[in-house]
Amino acid sequence: MNSSTPGASPVLTPGLTGHAEVRVTEALCAPAVGSGAIMVYATPSMVALMEAAAVACVEHRLAPGQASLGVQIEVSHTAGTPVGLAIYATATLVAVDGRKLTFEIEARDSKEKIGAARHTRVVVDAERFKARIASKSA
Numbered sequence: 001m002n003s004s005t006p007g008a009s010p011v012l013t014p015g016l017t018g019h020a021e022v023r024v025t026e027a028l029c030a031p032a033v034g035s036g037a038i039m040v041y042a043t044p045s046m047v048a049l050m051e052a053a054a055v056a057c058v059e060h061r062l063a064p065g066q067a068s069l070g071v072q073i074e075v076s077h078t079a080g081t082p083v084g085l086a087i088y089a090t091a092t093l094v095a096v097d098g099r100k101l102t103f104e105i106e107a108r109d110s111k112e113k114i115g116a117a118r119h120t121r122v123v124v125d126a127e128r129f130k131a132r133i134a135s136k137s138a
Contacts, residue, residue, distance in 0.1 A: 011061045012101065016093040018057025020049050023086050024109075040080040041087060041114070047075055050105040050117050053091035058101060058121070067129070068101060068121040075117040081109040091119070099123040 022028065028045040030036030035044055051070050058068055081087060088108050095102040099122050107115040 020052035053089040072120040079114040
């Protein structure tokens with residue numbers, strides 16, 4: 001984000017990276033999350049890990065009171081991973097356009113690349129967003 005954007009943080013620049021990892025358990029496999037019958041790491045679990053890598057990339061750099069929200073993800077899951085292996089996701093911030101942040105993300109297990117994504121997040125005022133969500137419950 002450039003410093004001319006209201007509420008923007010000048011430390012969010014393309015090239016930043018974030019990482020997340022998890023060891024595959026039965027709870028993260030397709031049968032447990034409803035995405036298939038074969039006992040392999042589930043696509044929804046991989047998407048969550050990819051988002052965690054994007055959050056790790058930027059969340060600690062946001063201004064006080066700001067948070068980022070995932071709004072879009074285009075993902076491919078190209079290889080299966082059995083229970084017991086670790087999965088590593090790396091997110092790279094590739095574009096900043098005002099409040100919109102775009103990431104390229106790769107996921108790997110110890111043997112090979114298992115997935116890739118292009119992910120968009122937006123920076124929001126956390127309290128204002130929480131108030132909007134709370135009003136839905138009223």
